[in-house]
Amino acid sequence: MGMTEYALTDGKGINLIPKELPAEAILSVIALPGITSYHGLFEVLKPEAGQTIAITAAAGSVGSLVGQMAKNLGLTVVGVAGSEEKCQWLKDELGFDHALNYKDADFAEQLTQATPKGIDLFFENTGGAAQTPIFERMNAHGRIAVCGLIAEYQKEVPDLGSSWLNIIKKRLTIQGFTMPDHFHRIPEYGQVLGGMLMKGELKYRAHVIQGLESAPSGLNLLFDGKNKGKLIVEL
Numbered sequence: 733m734g735m736t737e738y739a740l741t742d743g744k745g746i747n748l749i750p751k752e753l754p755a756e757a758i759l760s761v762i763a764l765p766g767i768t769s770y771h772g773l774f775e776v777l778k779p780e781a782g783q784t785i786a787i788t789a790a791a792g793s794v795g796s797l798v799g800q801m802a803k804n805l806g807l808t809v810v811g812v813a814g815s816e817e818k819c820q821w822l823k824d825e826l827g828f829d830h831a832l833n834y835k836d837a838d839f840a841e842q843l844t845q846a847t848p849k850g851i852d853l854f855f856e857n858t859g860g861a862a863q864t865p866i867f868e869r870m871n872a873h874g875r876i877a878v879c880g881l882i883a884e885y886q887k888e889v890p891d892l893g894s895s896w897l898n899i900i901k902k903r904l905t906i907q908g909f910t911m912p913d914h915f916h917r918i919p920e921y922g923q924v925l926g927g928m929l930m931k932g933e934l935k936y937r938a939h940v941i942q943g944l945e946s947a948p949s950g951l952n953l954l955f956d957g958k959n960k961g962k963l964i965v966e967l
């Protein structure tokens with residue numbers, strides 16, 4: 733319904749949510765971040781226990797849920813984030829196997845060490861510095877879900893990105909997706925995510941800013957990486 737204090741609706745597209753859950757949990761886990769992470773992981777990447785997955789913007793609202801679900805399935809999870817605090821949170825609180833800072837000069841070497849068996853699945857949220865090193869570590873028949881490219885959103889001319897040669901050499905499957913195509917599945921995804929949340933399988937953190945007037949400048953937190961978790965405007 734956009735950023736608004738009031739909205740008029742005929743009820744179409746409105747979903748009932750469980751009363752027991754706090755609003756922050758619903759916005760952080762069951763709303764867009766949850767359905768995006770669930771769809772991207774299960775419908776696009778189709779994970780199997782024992783595989784290795786790399787996730788960019790891993791400490792963000794989407795990436796942090798992808799990593800936890802992958803970990804619960806028995807994958808080796810490598811998260812990529814832009815600060816030591818975020819990397820620490822991923823390892824200590826969320827149980828990621830590795831969390832690497834893409835701003836480190838030796839990021840590519842750290843990635844090689846963290847992925848001795850290569851990378852089978854890549855959940856891409858950012859583009860930018862981490863993309864090519866991850867692309868280079870992909871295993872044959874690997875799958876890449878392109879969910880977001882936040883490093884590109886403010887550029888007039890997008891980066892060229894990684895060489896397509898690897899797509900042939902490694903027989904990669906790369907698939908972009910956007911959630912509006914899949915909004916009809918919200919009731920189904922919401923049920924599963926609500927269940928995981930109630931069982932304590934998904935942790936989240938919400939970054940709440942106050943008042944509609946804080947929204948335009950608050951949006952920039954996503955671009956400078958200062959948001960810690962789901963960015964929410966409280967009215």
Ligand SMILES: NC(=O)c1ccc[n+]([C@@H]2O[C@H](COP(=O)([O-])OP(=O)(O)OC[C@H]3O[C@@H](n4cnc5c(N)ncnc54)[C@H](OP(=O)(O)O)[C@@H]3O)[C@@H](O)[C@H]2O)c1
Pocket residue numbers: 764765768789790791792793794795812813814815818857858859860861878879880881882883884909910911912953954955956957958959961962963
């Ligand atoms: N396909 C869809 O339907 C769909 C739906 C929802 C979201 N998305 C996309 O999914 C991605 C994650 O969304 P979110 O809501 O979970 O946001 P988020 O991860 O909570 O916040 C964005 C994060 O991106 C990182 N970032 C910003 N600029 C960067 C850069 N130049 N290079 C590398 N990392 C950068 C920052 O984290 P660091 O501190 O780690 O740098 C920032 O905190 C976004 O690209 C978004 O557009 C797509």
